[in-house]
Amino acid sequence: MIGIINKLLFEFVGHQWGAETEGKLRAETGTQMVEFRMDTYYPDTEWQAQLAAALRVTGQAEEAFVWDFGHYCGVELLKGFSGFVRGVTTTREVITRQPRIHNTLSSTFAREDRDRINEKFRLAELSDRTIMHYQSPNRLCTLYRSIAQWVADEFGDTIVIEEPRCQKRGDAECEIHIIYKGKKGQPA
Ligand code: HEM
Numbered sequence: 001m002i003g004i005i006n007k008l009l010f011e012f013v014g015h016q017w018g019a020e021t022e023g024k025l026r027a028e029t030g031t032q033m034v035e036f037r038m039d040t041y042y043p044d045t046e047w048q049a050q051l052a053a054a055l056r057v058t059g060q061a062e063e064a065f066v067w068d069f070g071h072y073c074g075v076e077l078l079k080g081f082s083g084f085v086r087g088v089t090t091t092r093e094v095i096t097r098q099p100r101i102h103n104t105l106s107s108t109f110a111r112e113d114r115d116r117i118n119e120k121f122r123l124a125e126l127s128d129r130t131i132m133h134y135q136s137p138n139r140l141c142t143l144y145r146s147i148a149q150w151v152a153d154e155f156g157d158t159i160v161i162e163e164p165r166c167q168k169r170g171d172a173e174c175e176i177h178i179i180y181k182g183k184k185g186q187p188a
Contacts, residue, residue: 001047001138002105002117003036005073009050010036012072017058028053038105041113044137051138063142070146078151091157092180095130095148099123128179135173141166148178156184 010031014022026032029050036042055062078085078094084101085094099121106117120136134141145161152159158181165171 001042001044002038002109003040003042004038004077006042006047006050007036007038008073008076009047009054009069011076012069013054013058015072016068021057024057025050025053028057039108041106041109041117044116047138066140066142067146070143071150073143074147074150074154077147078154089155090180091148091152091155091159091178092130094151094155095132095178096123096125130178130180132176132178133173134176135167139167139174141168141174141176144174144176148176158182158184 010022010025013025031050051062051066054060055065058065081101084097084104088094088097099118102121103118106114109117120134122133124131124133132144134144141163145163148159148161151157160177160179160181162177162179163174164177165173165175167174
């Protein structure tokens with residue numbers, strides 16, 4: 001996992017549950033001295049341990065926690081890296097750009113890590129929807145759905161999200177359909 005996401009996880013816990021809880025999370029994960037970096041790739045297993053610890057210290061259920069974290073990431077990523085979405089006016093444009101954004105961010109990493117990042121996402125485009133084929137040991141399809149919904153709310157678009165296949169339900173990959181229904185208050 002590129003370090004920005006780990007960094008946001010700790011910040012999110014501090015922001016929502018306070019410095020003491022963030023401190024507990026740091027202690028539990030042995031990361032008191034670690035400053036997660038954007039230009040560093042951290043093993044996915046470390047991320048998984050950090051997320052599990054975050055659920056323990058906050059007492060949250062995974063779905064609710066990751067959904068809220070997705071909205072936090074929406075603000076931090078889309079606004080913090082606004083250059084990637086300059087001139088964009090629709091949710092669909094953001095969704096179609098996302099794999100390219102990730103690929104760009106991974107471009108300085110070693111081949112093996114780059115492949116690991118890029119192989120998580122494969123986007124297919126249909127007239128009324130995009131279909132994300134997502135396969136990752138991190139099983140963060142809820143994060144995907146949450147960021148997509150945050151983007152739609154931000155742009156005033158109506159979307160419907162369906163996930164007919166999901167790794168957490170035993171499928172080999174998640175298949176996330178984002179169906180575009182036009183701007184809020186206007187016909188599609
Ligand atoms: C400017 C926009 C964005 C930036 C800068 C950004 C950045 C990143 C970075 C650096 C990662 C870590 C990649 C890795 O190590 O695998 C990541 C992960 C992720 N991002 Fe984005 N992202 C953006 C937009 C989006 C959007 C629009 C979505 C979904 C609709 C999204 C969904 C995800 C998911 C689900 C992961 C976790 C992947 C995994 O580890 O399985 N991102 N993002």
